[in-house]
Amino acid sequence: SHLHILHLLVLARKSIEEVIRFAAEERLFILADEVYQSCVYADDTEFYSYKKVLSEMGSTISSTVELASFNSVSKGFMGECGLRGGYVELVNLDPAVKEYARRLFSTRSCPPVVGQMALDLMANPPKPGDPSFPTFSEVSSIKNMICKNTDRIQEVFAELPGISCQQLKAGFFVFPCLHFPPKAIKWKRQMEPDMLYCLHLLEETGLHVRPGCEYGQRKDSHHIRFNIMEDALQRLKTFHTRFMKEFS
Structure with missing residues (x-):
């Protein structure tokens, strides 16, 4: 691809x-x-x-x-x-x-x-002047919403400790890199730290994200796959702050 x-x-x-x-x-x-x-x-x-x-x-x-x-x-x-x-x-x-x-x-x-x-x-797609064009323009609204959400996501990630992400240019998913504290890294003997993060996130917030360990990430790096959705961002922000503090 x-x-x-x-x-x-x-x-x-x-x-x-x-x-x-x-x-x-x-x-x-x-x-x-x-x-x-x-x-x-x-x-x-x-x-x-x-x-x-x-x-x-x-x-x-x-x-x-x-x-x-x-x-x-x-x-x-x-x-x-x-x-x-x-x-x-x-x-x-x-x-x-x-x-x-x-x-x-x-x-x-x-x-x-x-x-x-x-x-x-x-x-x-319908062209300007076609009867269905006003309805089809909803696609542009969706695109504008995604662009707005990506800007917001990068703002939030920049504020949070232990998380970083490249500039978003395309797609519907963001793969931020997680920099875990020592206590979370120790869990590696039982499960990958990013899997631990995802399970806690699901249990505490109901958000279902995928761990980077499922995508062949570089050794000793940790990521999650997160959908570009504004309504889920606040829950992730609150959880992430609590998780990093708990496992510090």
């Missing part, structure tokens, strides 16, 4: 070009998970699709590197997790392989009609 959800970073165009060149040299198939392409909200960040970059790198590369680009209505600002629907675009595949993929997909049950409608809205 070139929208790196774990760190909420988006690959720059130059980085994508380097990946494509490497794939060309090693004859690798690129699988581009681009389901969060609409969730880029930092002012200094722009989403580039692999297909677009590939098409502009000269015929030698653009006509040979194999690419599969994925998108889904269940992700992004549409966020319709109950309305399953998505697509994959295949580029530069051998015609026989492409035909086999088409047959494979066609043997599966089609997604619900409502899911297909939501997917169509994502791919071809």
